[in-house]
Amino acid sequence: MSKAAEIDIVSVSKVYGATTAVHAISLKIPPGSYCCFLGPSGCGKTSTLRMIAGHESISSGDVRLGNVVVTDFPPAKRGTAMMFQSYALFPHLDLIDNVAFSLKMKGVDKDARRAKALDMLKLMQMEPYATRRPAQLSGGQQQRVALARALITDPEALLLDEPLSALDPFLKIRMRAELKRLQKDLGITFVHVTHSQEEAMALADLIVIMNDGRIEQAASPREVFERPATAFVARFMGDHNVLSGRAVASDLNGIVAFETSGGQVFRVSGKPHQPGEPVDIGIRTDRVRLAAATDDAPGFNGVVSNIEYRGASVKLTVIGAGSDDFTVILSDADYFAQPVTVGDAVALSWALEDAVLLGRVTA
Template structure:
């Protein structure tokens, strides 16, 4: 049974002067899911998030949250909360007071708001740091405080603007796990803007790929990765080779579904090895072909080192017909 919609975007548009940043997008985001808005810089994903939060006015179109039109409501009345990329913690307030700040603004008395703040700090594993100031925390700890501060308003949708971009790679992977755990435990919708394909694939139940203000494709991560609809999605999501097809249609073949051999066989494409990149569990072999230009073949490390190839070596590529996915013209 399909989940009910937490959020529906209807012909949502944002223009800055003569520039259209978000171009009449229609999208339903299911309730209780982890959704990633994915795309390159300037694709419209952050403008979309800011419109959802109420921090950016809508040029035209509507935002509907659980049946109510929230397009023109102020941020505090939308049922959403936003966690900013910069964390924006108040440097002069303790961790507890930072988390409790929005309740203070609502007139909640001190004992009650601090109790709620400590409960949220426990949820994000920061209860031992309640009396510290932000500059006494690491980047990862500051992020957890910012997360607790966003959650204290009990939103039904949490909006996250590139929340992991300032963290080092090891901490980024650890925080991905934490964010996914929190979303499952809270049962609310998370909408997370990122330009990282790995981040989106690791976190999301639902990926929305944006390009030039429009939605190119949306769906579960495995579907978007395995069956990209367009050349843009195939190239941006990564892990695919693009081959020219007949009648202006192109084909995408996953790099790990191509086979590289030193002997020719029926239908094989001749190629020359131009680069070899060792990535631990896989080795990426880049080859140059006369028919399709530069292609990449991802080979498991064990298989590669059993039969390694060298730069300049002649090789032959094959793949199964069912692994060639047709792209929209």
């Protein structure tokens, strides 16, 4: 296999007519890492992947693979391989010829390309099916063949466009483990587009969260989970509540006081804000407690609007502090020790260190 290369995206934009799909993003993807682009439909993640692959032209900026600027290279000359969401296997060819197809296009002789295709099918544990056609395979088996076909060219980076979206939930989890194992074994850079937070958290060394053509945060899964950079990231990842307001005061101890539209004042640790400046804070859903606020534990009173029993945990939805869906995740033991019902008034609080002062992406 080729050695892995760093992918350097330098001020890359994609413009379609009057619409800007990607706004001058810059990002370094370390060599040999597993990077997931994550975000809602239409956020620019697939356009970015296709620009790295060369299947989409770059409106401005550059893409480097290692030390080589590949912006104007055709896909076959970039040192990348792409696995498409549809797998795009040839129905009339057996698995060996499907996997060997790109080598055939490069003029590699029949025996050599078929031998290498068989090696790739062995790597994917698909050798016993080598003479079958794609229609005789399950979805998971087709995916393995598509991976073998992408990897036969010894790419420095493998690009995957929503590779698990067509699989059933049980198979998705199995194939996640397969992809992670494969990436570690091969040691090459994987760049994987997904709209599933769980998938990105399970696979990635680096998660790149996009929204409206911009990068909101690029960080390790743990940092994204523990310290979301913006209100969008906090909401999209689903593990933080967001409260918004305007700064009232900042003190020398790094505490910012802010007031919500409902007139409640909260405190958060973070860089000073001028009075009147907008403030967003994120509060971990699993760190909120059914307990009254104190000097050391900010909080508010609200009304329970929904309860979901989840086995090991219970999810409460509470209306209050300007939020219609403030979420509290309690362990089943904590909930049943102090059960509440829909319509109950509850006091909620959290430790000061469990609230994060969120930033904002500049346009």
